[in-house]
Amino acid sequence: MSDEQNIYQGGNQSQLMMNQNILNILKKTSPWVIFLGVLTLVCTCLIWIGALIILLSVSGNLNIILFLSVALVGVLCFFPGYFLFKFGTRIRRAIAANATSEMEIALKSNKSYWKYIGILTIVGIIINVINFLFGLAN
Secondary structure, eight states: OTTOEEEEOOSSSOOEEEOHHHHHHHHHHHHHHHHHHHHHHHHHHHHHHHHHHHHHHOOSHHHHHHHHHHHHHHHHHHHHHHHHHHHHHHHHHHHHHTOHHHHHHHHHHHHHHHHHHHHHHHHHHHHHHHHHHHHHHO
16 A cells, blocks of 8 residues: 555545556646647637737627627637646646645546536537527528
8 A cells, every 4th residue: 555645535435545557647647638728728819819800900890799709719718728727737736746635626627627618518509409490490
């Protein structure tokens, strides 16, 4: 049990132990998660720059609608990148410091990422079903 580290301690609940193999897998995953988080945040910035270009270059009422649409996409893209980046950096910190609190924050960020993606997926499906129904009606 010398190579295992106690990551979870709960009152009457069983303990989750992470051995060195699990920690190595998380450690090797961390740079990729950070990379994808940073890449998503960079793309979000490019989307916002595109929104500003639309606002400044298109005249009339259309520019406001296009600007708001593109800016909304940028806002929606920001959070997955943030959650991924936070997950990756916290995993790295948790392993380096052998800190349960950091691992808990990392896993909460991972949960938030998947919850957010799940909600976006459900909303996307609903919008597509509505569009399909309106298409059939016309």
